[in-house]
Amino acid sequence: MRKIVSFMSVVLLLAATLAAQPAVAQTGPKTLIVYDGPPNSEYTKLGMAYSIMLKNLIGHFDSNAELLPVHSYVAGKMQNYDATFYLGAFYDNPLPAAFLSDVATTQKTVVWFKYNLWQLAWNPAYGFVNKFGFDFASLRGLNASPSAANPAPGFFDTIGYKGKSFVKYYTFDGATGSVNADPDIGVTSVVDPVKATTLVPVSNPKTGETVPYVLRSGNFWYVADMPFSFIGPRDRYLVLTDLLHDMLGVNHAESHKALVRLEDVGAMVSVQAMKTLTDYLYARRIPFSIATIPRYVDSLGAYNGNIPQTVPMSQATNLKRALNYALPRGAEVVMHGYTHQYSNKRNPHTGVSGDDYEFWNIVTNAPVAEDSTAWAQDRITKGKAELISNGYMPVAWETPHYHSSALASKVFALPANFSTTYQRVVYFTADKPNFNPVPNKDFGVGQIFPYLIKKDYYGQRVIPENLGNIEYDIRAIDPSSNFNYTWQDIVTNAEYAKTVRDGFASFFFHPFWLEPAVGVPGYQDFQKVMTGITNLGYTWVAPSKVQ
Secondary structure, three states, rough: OOOOOOOOOOOOOOOOOOOOOOOOOOEEEOOOEEEEEOOOOOOOHHHHHHHHHHHHHHHHHHOOOEEEHHHOOOOHHHHHOOOOEEEOOOOOOOOOHHHHHHHHHHOOEEEEEEEHHHHHOOHHOOOHHHOOOOEEEEEEEOOOOOOHHHHHOOOOOEEEEEEEEEOOOOOOOOOOOOOOOOOEEEEEEOOOOOOOOOEEEEEEEEOOEEEEEEEOOOOOEEEEOOOOOOOOOOHHHHHHHHHHHHHHOOOOOOOOOOOEEEEEOOOOOOOHHHHHHHHHHHHOOOOOEEEEOOOEEEEOOOOOOOOEEEEEEHHHHHHHHHHHHHHHEEEEEEOOOOOOOOOOOOOOOEOOOOOOOOEEEEOOEEOOOOOHHHHHHHHHHHHHHHHHHHHOOOOOOOOHHHOOHHHHHHHHHHOOOOOOEEEEEEEEEEEEOOOOOOOOOOOOOEEOOOOOOOOOOOOOEEOOOOOOOOEOOOOOOOOOOOOOEEEHHHHHHHHOOOOOOOOOOOEEEEEHHHOHOOOOOOOHHHHHHHHHHHHHOOOOOOOHHHO
């Protein structure tokens, strides 16, 4: 029953019968993203993964950024761009002299992240401190090694921005002694306040220290860490997404839209639950969408007495009743996979539509065996045909559990398929990724978007879902639903999202939380989320109206 949202883990799709939209020419700033790609390392492609995430964000600004490993940089290249971003993801990666010299002399915008600034700042040939008015002091990580007695020794983890405290992720596993975090920051100090300004501070609560997190000197920006690692809905990542407006010189007006999506709606949906939710939203004139699964499959008979069951759209009486009631009352259909499960296997739960992954083998963390452009296209074609032949035109695509192969994601974005996706997205550093712990291994990274991405790495137009969804711990009924995520969590996420000047508040809700057998206050909590987001000043919109 649980919708899996994984990030260590939109979508407006036009159906095939609609005319393909022409490609949109780049009108925003011309952007270069330079990243570390040290050869023969386990982390060779980590910088590339982060550069993909940055490229996606820059897609919000009508800019199709070029990606370039720093060792391939040639003298003068950044002069051809309005802005150059360097992602220092690998400690002490040797930087070409041509790159350092261009950074020190260019009049174009340069944004430098985290590592390796010392190669510029500590080399007297570049006159760094005199030119930029600040100095690089050192790297700082954890205050001490964590232990059972002191599991959280602290680090510079609290970023202050627009009246909010954005806290970097940290966990410590006492049993294994492993840390999941990215505690390193580059510590800088302003020497000449006429030339350099601290725009955003970061503090170390355990020591009481505060240093610059984002520092600016004219056209040069320094970001003290890598805000693409361990991201979440209240993370310092949001600070970067807002500051990109200033870094790129594209100052979008303050505007805050909200979206709500009813999730995993298939053949077995409760008509009464759907009617209750539809009536509530319609009475308040709130548009919404329905993530619709065209074909229901219980491949192992998990919910049908061990007898496999398939229900095509033509026979999905409950689903069609729910859609026919909701569509005249402000709903839009989002196509949520074809079957939202894979083959006759548990992937990983039951093999039932809505429970499992469809375009990714989550058990082995690899593409499914059939993964190919043709295989993905076949499922898209069949799913759309089931919807359209029964009278339902999807306006958007949503990948089941937000996770698909690189090849499949590129298929979703084809003009004949879907003009837009509506979701979070997982990105890979190769079409056929290799995750083995060997040199040059690939990376997969999940990304949340706070605003519309006009074109992402796979060519998709992405409407965001950035707040998450209500969850209840009902492990006695469903072992996979074993944690709580409250209505207040969703509203708090929306408060943080509003620090982005054109940030969205977008969440989804499972109608099954209204079913009496589940025994949770789902309807009451849904209303609290809707009221809370409305009171924050967001304007509710339908996916098809997102611009």
